[in-house]
Amino acid sequence: MATTPAKAAARERAARILSALEAAYPGARIALRSETPFQLLVAVILSAQCTDERVNQVTPELFRRFPDAAAMAEAPLEEIEALVRPTGFFRNKARNIQAAARRIVERHGGEVPCRMEDLLALPGVARKTANIVLYNACGRAEGVAVDTHVKRLAGRLGLSAETRPDRIERDLMALFPKEKWGPLSYLLIEHGRAVCRARRPLCPRCPLRPLCPWPEKTA
DNA sequence: ATCCCGAGGG
DNA sequence: CCCTCTGGAT
Missing domain, CATH: 1.10.1670.10 (Helix-hairpin-Helix base-excision DNA repair enzymes (C-terminal))
Structure with a gap:
């Protein structure tokens, strides 16, 4: 080199x-609370232009109602919107979370993919979010x-x-x-x-x- | 470059 | 009032 x-x-x-x-x-270390890779992905999407503390305030109820990609994919959009409203940009975030959940269900068997290319293809996910998921949920950093x-x-x-x-x-x-x-x-x-x-x-x-x-x- | 969008600090 | 908070899509 x-x-x-x-x-x-x-x-x-x-x-x-x-x-x-x-x-x-x-x-x-990461301050966003989550139990699974999918929940981590959702928490990171919600963290855009918002404090992690506020994200942690809304995610317990959000994950209690819709704990995984399959549940989030079937959730009423208005309900997701209401639950994530305090984090700002709530319409975009709710729509992206559900669209990402559906794609994860349809193309990745319901599990968050651990490939950069697949993560970047999820709606609402760019390099910042993908890097955090790869490092915290997949155990390797690509950036x-x-x-x-x-x-x-x-x-x-x-x-x-x-x-x-x-x-x-x-x-x-x-x-x-x-x-x-x-x-x-x-x-x-x-x-x-x-x-x-x-x-x-x-x-x-x-x-x-x-x-x-x-x-x-x-x- | 602009839009999405809520909540708190100063 | 203005700025900032773990951005991303158009």
């Missing part, structure tokens, strides 16, 4: 950032889940100068070893929530301060 001193230096810096994150957030937190932190930390999620993901995949792709998302998300917040980032108490090129806005 061809490499350059600049790329090696970038990976070295990325490794230091990763070590600091692992030390600061030893328990970082880095780039959500709003990862996007923001990658920019501030100088890990990527891109704005498109797929390009940010490509940059992160080049910077970190494959076995870190899965955990990396949760470390960045945890840090993004606790310290490197979108609005008033807490730079003075940031464990990554010496490694961060972002100009501090707070004193």
